[in-house]
Amino acid sequence: MSDWLTPILWIGGIGTACGAALALAARYLSVEEDPRIERIANELPGANCGGCGFAGCADYAKAMVTADTAATLCPVCNSESSAKIAALLGRSVEVSERKVAVIRCGGNDSEALRRFAYNGIADCAAAAATGGGDKTCTYGCLGYGSCVRVCPFHAIAVADGLATVDPRVCIGCGKCIPACPRGIITLAPAAASLHVLCSSKDKGPVVKKACGVGCIGCTLCVKLSDGAISMEGFLARVDYSKPLTQDVLVEKCPGHCIQKIG
């Protein structure tokens, strides 16, 4: 055989053999997958945030098709893609209310005092484990950004020693909630604009010494809010299931801890 024919035949032969083996394997060894899984996965946002409780969007799509999992668990999906998924699954889906994360603390470095200079690892859990945290208030945001690092949507930022959520970017996946060692992050309906930005359960005088914007437990907001705010010990809490529209509370609150967001 000539010099050029042998290599062409052999490499071509190897290529063909490999191709044939792959084709046969794909034909006879393939695993049947429901075609809806891929189409539903395409409708999901693809950020793999884990907000639904599954290991990612593809995993959730699989669970919806194979295990009859509810189609409303994705916090990111808008109503349009939710409707498409419901149509693919052949069932009706009621759209869940959009929620955003709220960090219930307003004590930035100009308002809240710090007891000592923390110089360790820049992580809230580590800071909280060091003598109970460097903030004088043992309930407030430490500002070392543990929630910022877990947020898959870059919706949280730390400024002046205080983490804040951008409600326009936040999609309410809830990943930041377990990341906060103080447990002060909660999910609130995106429609609610008034929030009590304090988590201190201490009595008024103690709060006042530690922070300029803490809830002192005066109960004024409870009287003005038609039952949407109630007292939990010495701390006012908003019940988001009831409407709260009294914007005047922002000025009236003597602790300056009720604020309007969004």
Add this chain to the structure above:
Amino acid sequence: MDYVLLIIGAVLVNNFVLNRFLGICPFLGVSKRIPTAMGMSGAVIFVMGMAAAVTWCVHTWVLAPFGLQYLQTIAFILLIAAFVQLVDIVMKRFVPALHRALGIFLPLITTNCAVLGVAVMNVKAASGFCKSVVFALAAAVGFSFALLIFTGLREKIERADPPRAFQGVAISLVTAGLLSLAFMGFNGLVK
């Protein structure tokens, strides 16, 4: 004794990543968290051992008898890519648990230069079948070793506070360089 030297040589002295600088992209790409690094390590060990066996057979029985050694690169790439795809399909069917564990890493290895490198080195050394496969497995263990050490370091660095200019990839590359320097210390252990 031959094999002991071969293994020590491939794992420590001539470490694929840190001394030969092969397989750098997965070394930097999947070294952010220990579990992913473990998955990648498992996939690399499996694929490198199998690929060495396949390429050895093709080289000895096809390329060498017909004087086609100059085509080894293209033939090996073809074989490795097809082989990894085949393993992916077969595994998905018969060992779904392992397929889930190795997951995305299996197809990623298709274009890993460490796999091609070990095949080419086996040809150059003209070693027998057993020796080729053992060398490939040892090289893959060396890769995993380097990857896991590096991942451990990166996880620590993640929590540290380096100067702004060094944050992210920069400090990772510096770390990789220092790790490589440290591995140079094994030089002379095996001739």
